[in-house]
Each structure stands twice: as C-alpha cells, then as structure tokens.
Amino acid sequence: MEKEQLLMLPGPVPMPERVRYAMMRQAINHRSAEFGAVYADCVRVLKSVFGTANDLFVISGSGTAGMEAAVANFGRDREIACLVNGKFGERLFKISQRYGKAHEVASEWGTPLNLEALEGRLEQGAEVVTLVHNETSAGIKNPAQEVGRLARKHDALFVMDGITSIGGDVVEADSWGVDVAIVGSQKCLAAPAGLAAVSVSSKAWERLCKNPPYYLDLAAYKKSAGGTPMETPYTPAVPLFLALREACLMVEEEGISNRIARHRRMAGAVRAAAGAWGLSLFPTIDGRHEYSNTVTAISYPAGVRDSEMRDIIKKMGIIIAGGQDHLKGKIFRIGSMGAIGAPEILATVAATQYALTKLGYKVQGDGVQAASEVLG
C-alpha cells in the first residue's frame, strides 16, 4: 500500500489527525447526554461560521442531502428562481425541478449572475431564490449579499448553498438575509465527508412546506434537537459527528477571522503562482463577482493536455482537479480548503510547475517563488 495522497481538491480535503482519530472510538449511544453534547458543540460553532442565530441542524448525508432538505422543505409547489452559473447551481435547479416550479436563471459557467433576470422572476412572483455562493466548478464566488437584498425586497426565501464557502470565507447569513444556508462537512471545515448542516430562519419556518422526504423532514430535526438530550430524529452517523465536533473546535480555536485570512492567503498563493507562470485564471472577472478563496481555477495553456498534466502530478502523490462537464480539459483546479497550509500549497505549486514545464509550456516566471512570497 502506498502512502496517502495529498488531496488538493475542492473537497474532500485532508483532515487533521485530531479529526481523524476522533472517529475510531467505540460506538456510543446516540440517545444520550454524551451524544447531545457532541451535537451541541457542532451547532454552536457552525452557527458562528454561518453568521446566524437561526436554528441549525446536522443531517447524516452529503451536501446534496442538505441542498435537497432546503428545497423540499421550503420550495415544494412554489415558484423557484434558480441562479445558475456553474455545476452546483445546475444541481440546485435539478433538485428544485423535483419539488416546485423551477425557473433557471442562467448565465455561462463562471460569468456573472443574471440579476436583472432574477429581478424579473421575482417581480413575476418567484417565492424562493437559490444560489451557490462559492461555485467550485467555475472558481468563482457569487455576490450573495446582493442576491439577499433582492430576495428580501420581494419577500422571497433565500436558499444559499454555502457548501464550499462556509468555514473558509466570510459568510454572514443573517445580515445577508439568507433564510436557509447549507454547508458540507468535507470542505472548509476539514471534517470527513458525509454530513451536511442546514440553518433555517424564522421566516422560512413560517413558510414550511408539507410532505418533505421523511429522512429530510426539518420539522422532525427541530423537534429532536429541542429535546433533552439534543438528538437527531433518525440514527446519526456517530463517528462523523465526533469528527465534526473536533473540526469545529479547531475552527473555534483558530478563530474564524484567522481561518478566513488563512484561506485567502492560500488561494492568493496559488493565484500568484498562476500569474507568475503567465497563465490566466478562469474565468475573467469583471467586477460583478470575485474569485473563490477556497479553490483556484486556471486555464490550460495551448498544448498542455489535462490528463497528462494531472497524471504527472498524481505520480508525485498529489491530486488536483480537472474541469467538470464542458470545462473538462480546459481548466485545472487547485483546492485550498480546510486545514491546508503552506506545505501543501508549496508542494502543489512546485509539482504543477514541473508538470507544465515537462509538457512543453515555458513558464514566464517562477510560480514557487511567487507563492512563497505570499505564504512567507
């Protein structure tokens, strides 16, 4: 068996040993004060990283389960305006189609949201707006605050997928007017995959829909979380909760503002390397949105083939991401989420520079040096 690989993906991400080792404990009773305290620790810290005083629940399922819980509980039979400029926006649209009358408010992947079209939809009576805050498929961060203003102006519910921003970038769910926010465990929180957390505003509770999927029935989560001890309605994935608790305590110990600054520094180092190499970031930013601070998408130079480059890097023990769907072969993506620090970024930048050079691209300057200057 080989040594573990370094995952520089937009999730899953490497976990600190403290998080991993928390999982090896013997089974504990999930209907106990002990488990209730674990859950309560997670909720306390997650509320702070969500920027919310609303209810917050942890679901034993992936981020997609969290997205579906949001749409199913608050979008059934409603007019839903789905902002789409990347793969995960599309997923929220697909999920919305199963529950309500979903309208895709689309722009090309990585281009600014079409907020004029959104406003049109809201004027025509859209009751729910969905947005992916940090769209890893396109390397961008969308203007959630602006979307929140529009949703509030038209009294619509605002569902925000913060799966790859919460815990790594600034999120202020309450002041932005987010009614339902979602995070996944294996992204900026650096916990294992398999949990999603969902916050719910009082405005959303007032508009709760009937008949959500049984497993994703947020009213049942609320009832169980309100008991003593605090519980989940169905058996939780206990080892993942134990790991998430440690990950949350580490967020608390680092301090969320320090953590966000670290994420910016890491993404900034990757961007600096790309600039030194003479490569373009994807997409071209026009001021209506920003680059993601948790993943960096870089356009391939002519002549460098995706599979070849990522293979060379993989042979050095590092996994970076290619593009998804129609961006396959056009971009590569370096995740810098969670517990990532200078060693991981330096190794990845160095391996990428080696691979680019080996495949015939003449880098303009030294990306390793440029990244080091950001990190040092």
Add this chain to the structure above:
Amino acid sequence: MEKEQLLMLPGPVPMPERVRYAMMRQAINHRSAEFGAVYADCVRVLKSVFGTANDLFVISGSGTAGMEAAVANFGRDREIACLVNGKFGERLFKISQRYGKAHEVASEWGTPLNLEALEGRLEQGAEVVTLVHNETSAGIKNPAQEVGRLARKHDALFVMDGITSIGGDVVEADSWGVDVAIVGSQKCLAAPAGLAAVSVSSKAWERLCKNPPYYLDLAAYKKSAGGTPMETPYTPAVPLFLALREACLMVEEEGISNRIARHRRMAGAVRAAAGAWGLSLFPTIDGRHEYSNTVTAISYPAGVRDSEMRDIIKKMGIIIAGGQDHLKGKIFRIGSMGAIGAPEILATVAATQYALTKLGYKVQGDGVQAASEVLG
C-alpha cells in the same frame, strides 16, 4: 472521561477495533479506483448476506434513508399494504403515507401479522407490500418467506426491512421473493451507524417510479455503480465505507452460517437466563412467528421499575434498552447483534440478575449459569 460503555442495544453495537481503526485514515478521493474497490468489496459481501444476486447499493444515510429509498422509488402513487406489528413497521407505514396510498395492515405489537388482511389488500389491488423482518421493538421475527409467497402470488412488489436481521440471521432475499431489501450498518454487521444498503430486483426496476427524492434516486445509484470506477452519485461518507468494508470482510472470514449460528447462541443464552429467572419473554409466541435472534425482549416482573433497573446496570457500564412507546416500562431488551460474544452476554446477564435481585425480585434460578451452559 470514563471508559467506554458496553452497548447491548438493538443497534448501535460495539465495533471490532479493526472496523473502528479503518476510519482514521486520511481522506481519499471518492472518484478513484481505490474507493471503487472499497465499495465493490462491500457490495460483494452484502449480496451474500442478503441472499441476492440483484443490484445492491450503499447509501450514505441511516436505515431510515434506506427504507425511504425503497418506498419512494417503488411505491409512489401506488397502493401499498404495510404490515405493522411494531414500531418499525409503523415507520414504514408513515413513510409509505408520504408517497402512495398506504394501508396499514396492523396487529398489536408482537402479535402475529394479519396475513388474512394482507391477502385481502392484495386482492383489492395492493401493488407493494412492506414488512419489517426482525421487529426489534417487539423482540420478534416475522415470517418473511410467507409474506413473499403472498406478494408473488398477487404480483406485488415485496419491500423488506432487514435492517436488524441481515448479517445476523437467515435471509434469502431472492428465494423468498424479496424485491427490495434494506440493511443498516450499525446492527448485525457491527459497522458504524450512518450507512444503509438496498437491493433491487429486476421486477422492481421494471416498476421504477418517477421523481423520487434526488438524494435517494436509485436509478442514479445504479448508473454510478455501473461505471469504472464504481462510484456513488453524491459524495459518500468515506470513513463509514472504509469501516463497512472491514466489517464485511470480517463477515466473510467468519462465514455467514457461523455468524448466524453465533447470533442464535447469543440470543439463546439471554433467553435461557430469562427462563432461569422465571421471567417471561415478550411476546407470547404462538407458532406464527418466532423470537428474534438478534434482540431479546423480556417482560418486567411486577414491582421492578424500568428506569431503576437500567440505571443500576448502567452504573456497571452496560447499556440495555427499555421498551418503546406503549411498551415503555413493560419490557426491557438486550441486543446481541454484530460482534457480540460470550464476554458481553455474560456481563450483561450477570448485571441484569444483580439489578433484578437488588430491586426485590426473587429470581427462580441462576441466569448466569443458564447462559453459561448455552455459551460454553
């Protein structure tokens, strides 16, 4: 922090260290040959313990998610006859009410299924039958084979919750005519909580319903499992899959028939102790169903209070279960699922005997000796 407690519950159950330690690995990419091999190992062994050659998928969610996947994909808008003689039968009925026209075919908890009423429902056109094979809330095993015969006779789909029997008792899904069978990870498989596995027959695929919950869309599971590498459609709870793989390999190494024999011996030892004490098992069995081989329910003697007895046992580091809902205070339940062996059974029987005696019940004979004779 105290030493870990011994969980003698009908799930979650103590996990072997090999299973627990598998979880502490660093994150791996779930879109990789390595993860595909983990998933394939789980599926291979689970098919053998299900007794099926059908498709089988692992869902990152609790057993309840597996139950809902079965009902949502094969019961929507259909007439569903739900056999109910305990809490989990009720849950399948509640889930069925969210999707189809559900008819409760009820009998008192722990009493035989009303198969005459089931046949009536089938004659009136029920298209799906749901059954809980091993009903832990009532300590009984239901006659799945007989239900399968009736379902097949009337060309209905047979959904069987084998959450607490599969891996610990005889299940022959294919020869019994089970179209969709479900298991939970934290029961007889002795893996951590948080995964469900679901098998699907070709007859069920032919009758697949539209518009299941996105997260529980079994057609998406089938598509992803059929690729190279084998994958799940959404991010799986990787540490739980790693643990389940070890648990499955341990099932394979023990051999399923040895494992079933061990489960029978463990439950038999608990039943022998109850008999020696002069206590009645719950319920009274009349030949139309059997006692569970994975959990034993025992009626409290007059004067012994549930909370007092379980507190005494808990102070000795052992957690047993009380009754649920209207059986609260009337019965106690000792789980003997998974990796449980003689040490755990002996400790539990001894602690229970001590507690019964301390609370004023005069045991007729020595339960520890009776259990030892079964185990020795």
